[in-house]
Amino acid sequence: MQTQTTPTAPQSKPQASPQPQAPGRSLEHPRCEAIRLEDVLHALSDPMRMRVVRTLAEETCELSCSVFDLPISRSTTTHHFRVLRECGVIHQIYRGTAKMNVLRRADLDALFPGLLDSVLAAATLQEGRGGDRG
Amino acid sequence: MQTQTTPTAPQSKPQASPQPQAPGRSLEHPRCEAIRLEDVLHALSDPMRMRVVRTLAEETCELSCSVFDLPISRSTTTHHFRVLRECGVIHQIYRGTAKMNVLRRADLDALFPGLLDSVLAAATLQEGRGGDRG
DNA sequence: AGTGTAGTTTGACGATCGCCGTACTACTTC
């Protein structure tokens, strides 16, 4: 049911941050103590969100939502990023017209040591086995 | 696989495994290659199923479904155990009237090294923080 | 001011989920 979209790796252009931070909007993030394991696992159990998290894990810099070329609509993309933020997996911040995303790696590692790494490794292993096909 | 079940003279209560294996029914389990990370994560994202998996991880022997005193109905319990089996997290086998459950630890460790351990550790840590209250 | 870019909100849709009770099957024991 996917529309259009050639799945391509998102290349990241921005190396500095030209925009400081958007003045108007603020995003709600759960505090570390409020991050729940079941919510994190649920968030990671969706292929699209896993794809986002894996991409974010490979990059050290922040990535805007639009560099992820997901085979879903923009509103669904917004939805997935929100799920990831609200369960504490990513941190989001507005910069100009873009919304930048970073993995909350340190927070997750502190809360659930080794979890993120083993999930990411598992995803890579599965992909290597041809796990991305039906 | 023969059923030499109690033909004559059961002079004492057998305390090892009294039942060999139920003859009639067979349960479908996914082969290792068919186990998908996203299904495992989804299975573990439910509190009841996580509770089952944690209990199973603590015990080395197989446990029947009925020893889990879950605050849900029997039919819902059946449902959760089936989800866990069908996604490859547990192995189930009939013994007499009971259905015994074991974690597929070796399979999961081989497929996704460290994943199960870090998830279990994360669950324990969260519980230690008082994460089991609402 | 006007145009463009990036992301949001809303409302809808079908699918799935977690849950239940009831009725059923499979096995054991009497």
Next chain:
DNA sequence: GAAGTAGTACGGCGATCGTCAAACTACACT
């Protein structure tokens, strides 16, 4: 055989999920 125990199958219910399109807001750059 009959009774009992352990678990299943079958709807059904309300909630949530992933998805979309359309209309909207916020910011940047002419």
